[in-house]
Amino acid sequence: MKRLLTIVAAAALTLSTQVFAAEKYNFDIRGMHAFIEFKIQHLGYSWLKGRFNDFDGSFTFDEKNPEKSAVEVSIKTASVDSNHAERDKHLRSADFLNVSKYPTATFKSTKVVNKGDGKADIEGQFTLNGVTKSITIAAEQVGAGSDPWGGFRRGFTGSTTIALKDYNINFNLGPASETVEILLNIEGVRQ
């Protein structure tokens, strides 16, 4: 009986590692351990930072074969928050994010290039303001492990820089402010 149990357990374990070779994670939106921020130069004199408050996403992670990993993010652009209501209103207008016409920005990875040491370049299609372009997010795993509440979590940090013009955002903010850096700090809860 004990032997049988061991066999069943071993079989189940083998099966589960095969089936779940790529682990699926959802962004921790409920506990909000995920942040999508941006920063852009103001006149070339300082950095302006802001964030998106409403987004969701998921990723699969394959420890043995990281290049099989994938990530998807969806951002409600109307949730832009730069801690200044009138600026946010302007950012939501057609001068910038045009949120009434294009309420969602998305990223879907197409390729993950493993750079070792927990680092990877995540290539994918980024859609913003109705324009889709290829971008590369330089990502790095921060950590992974069990949480104190019975779950398993894995977190990454990553960033990419886009040119506003590429996404048809043509409001002139000056020569120092033509690109914006997008910063992602994502914790996923394993499903």
Add this chain to the structure above:
Amino acid sequence: MNQYHSIQKWLHAVTGLWILGLFALGIWMRSLGYYDSWYQTGPQVHKALGVLLIAAMLLRLIAKVQFDAPAPLSNHKPWEVSIAKWTHWLIYGLVAIILLSGYLIGTADNRGIDVFGWFEVSPLFEPFDRQEDIAGAIHEYAAYGLISLVILHAMGAIKHGIIDKDSTLKRMF
């Protein structure tokens, strides 16, 4: 007495030009680019003049209650009198809506509105989420509605002055 009180005449002329000026400034300031010197000053002046207009409009309301309006001229048809009355009250109502929505745009995110450095108007309440967007849309549509009514109001007055050649206009100026 077939005349408005001179205080009412003054208030009517001053607030009328004031509102037309705010409308023009509002449209113009939104057309400015980031590097225009009035990009920041335009909205600041618009907000400050808007706050001060609240006080001026309150004075107008007090004057309206205090002094009886002259009776409609006997040659005016009932529908003319009725349209004129409705237009007056709609103008008052839209001005109130524009002032309130403007206040809500300026005080969103719990910010105060600075009035030429003299004083600051505090945010009193946050009625809804994304207050600046909703109040912004109301502010814009109400402003266009108001200016349409003002045009109707002025056309009516001019019609009485030029075509009817009666004393309608003279009572207010």
